[in-house]
């Protein structure tokens with residue numbers, strides 16, 4: 140049977156980096172084995188699920204290039220399936236109605252706490268007589284549905300990442316609730332149950348998810364057995380950790396894919412970085428690869444058990460590689476919205492051809508797309524702000540005279556070219572008997588306000604094309 144995997148996010152928040160990384164591993168595994176990658180939206184938690192989170196998840200996965208083959212399937216539209224499956228377990232006697240009230244459960248928990256025992260349901264309603272049931276019903280008690288868990292069972296599976304895993308039935312908290320209470324029959328079915336119904340129905344062969352789901356896996360294996368289905372393979376992927384070695388959380392600042400997008404990471408760079416969060420290629424020196432290239436090499440043998448530390452420097456480096464190697468027109472497409480967002484006006488000569496020249500000028504200096512905002516400010520504003528060094532440069536002996544010399548030559552030069560700009564600089568050096576460095580530094584300070592920046596001649600040409608060079612030279616002389 141061919142491989143079928145799924146990513147099953149809950150739309151209770153934006154697409155989280157941990158979920159996205161799990162999606163990457165699912166995607167790579169499916170593509171490696173020519174299988175199917177399925178998207179299921181687990182929106183059974185009606186209070187916390189929101190359509191805008193679903194949109195964020197779908198957009199985020201799409202943006203990253205994690206294209207799914209089937210779905211999205213919505214659990215909220217599949218309730219009838221879950222209810223039928225609950226009914227079947229009830230009919231088979233593998234599940235039962237439990238009428239224990241919240242107060243009784245609280246008292247049970249308190250008593251266990253007093254005895255220093257772990258909290259668990261004591262299975263008190265597992266074998267109610269018809270008379271007891273009738274009595275509870277006539278009291279008007281509602282019932283949850285519990286699935287029987289055999290305390291003596293040892294649940295064992297061979298995890299594709301973690302090897303042999305075993306769990307004792309007695310450590311699973313007693314018979315588990317699979318559906319909430321409801322006045323009329325079967326209430327809302329719960330996570331561990333619906334996941335299994337869906338994974339069986341969707342013929343999932345490999346469940347690849349974060350290691351925070353390990354305890355759920357033990358319960359779910361019992362449900363597979365009860366429903367007479369073959370258990371899939373499981374692969375529990377390592378958590379993503381912050382610099383302190385704790386699980387990356389909201390407190391670490393950005394955690395959602397849309398945040399990373401806003402911070403100026405490219406989809407290709409971010410997804411490449413995510414493949415390395417817990418996995419390495421057989422040639423571990425290879426760090427730059429597309430999803431297709433990574434898929435060729437991907438296997439769980441090279442997924443680490445240990446948590447994966449999030450490394451901003453590495454993400455930045457990978458991102459810069461993508462930016463530096465991107466064709467100019469593609470990078471321009473990505474930078475236009477960044478400039479627009481910054482409020483820069485892309486008019487008055489700042490049209491596509493000019494923008495592409497600007498992109499060529501700065502591409503090699505960008506790490507994140509948003510770096511283009513401060514880096515190109517002088518190209519989008521009329522005046523320049525002089526930095527301290529810039530202002531000192533303009534006060535150097537001979538600086539003003541040099542700039543006046545440039546202005547004078549510029550008068551006869553309606554259209555500047557790289558050659559004519561170089562010639563002009565040479566001419567001023569010769570006429571005024573000054574060092575070339577003085578001319579270059581003064582020119583840069585006058586044109587950009589600073590003494591550092593991208594290639595001076597190219598910057599000058601760009602400013603010349605939109606008529607800002609003369610204006611700035613006149614301003615400072």
Ligand code: GLU
Pocket residue numbers: 146147148149181334347348352
């Ligand atoms: N909905 C679960 C989550 O967002 C995923 C469950 C699973 O992969 O089995 O964590």
